[in-house]
Amino acid sequence: MEYVLREIHEGCCGEHLGGIALARKAILAGFWWPTISQDSSRGVQACDGYSVREKDWVEELPSVLWAYRTIPRAxxxxxxxxxxxxxxxxxxxxxxxxxxxxxxxxxxxxxxxxxxxxxxxxxxxxxxxxxxxxxxxxxxxxxxxxRIRDFQIGDLVMKKVNTAGNVGKLEARWEGPLKITRKVSSRAY
Missing domain, CATH: 1.10.287 (Helix Hairpins)
Incomplete structure (x- = not known):
């Protein structure tokens, strides 16, 4: 049991998963025992590499790709x-x-x-x-x-300002009022 959890957690394709994710991955791999959840949590807490990762991203990439390819997508x-x-x-x-x-x-x-x-x-x-x-x-x-809203020609509306970068809390997030002058297509003015 300990070998299974250690190999899934930190083995050659280990992803250093958290306790619940580690238990789920072990169950998906076909392993189960009554205390799998508790054992997974204890194993994660005992792992040195889980709290402090000093690996370079190049070294970490194969395990990340392995995890991405072998975990079922929702x-x-x-x-x-x-x-x-x-x-x-x-x-x-x-x-x-x-x-x-x-x-x-x-x-x-x-x-x-x-x-x-x-x-x-x-x-x-x-x-x-x-x-x-x-x-x-x-x-x-x-x-x-x-909420779908239809506007009529002549209605006054506010337009949301597309803000990029640092925006202060007192800066305007809307501009206007703007007047609807023509309808281009369905819900485009």
Whole structure:
């Protein structure tokens, strides 16, 4: 258990995750035990590299990319690795800690890989459908707060000032009043 958490947290592809994220990543990798959450928090607190990172960003980049490719995205519910290669990446912890997937690996698995690659297109289409549904939910949530207003020619309006850089709290954020003189298109004046 300790080996699994340490390898996921600070191993060759470790991302120095927080306690909850570390427990989640371990569960997604196929490991579980009753005290996984508590053990993850204790392991993170004991890690020297978590609180003080002295690595150069070049050295840190491979682990960041590994994390980005192997964590499921919210819109697709798939990892990027899975969408590209048709199967999940074998985490280094699964090689060190024997797992069914590593034990069942056949040296000559060209036929099973070809079958997985044939099915990857369907997986991508399903991910695209889930991503579009997610985009619709986000847009609906955002648009709940938008109030549509139509203006008439001759109405007076205020225009928000596009401020860049340091803006003092007493500076104007609006300019105007401006008079609507013509309607260019729907809601464009």
């Amino acid at each position: 819109p697709t519910r798939e990892t990027l690795f899975n969408l590209v290669y048709g199967s999940e990446a074998v985490l280094p912890v699964k090689i060190g800690q024997t797992s069914a997937r590593v034990e069942s690996y056949l040296g000559d698995n060209d036929q099973s890989r070809a079958m997985e690659l044939d099915l990857v297109e369907e997986k991508r289409e399903q991910a695209l459908i889930r991503m579009e549904a997610y985009r619709g939910r986000v847009m609906k949530s955002y648009n709940k707060r938008v």
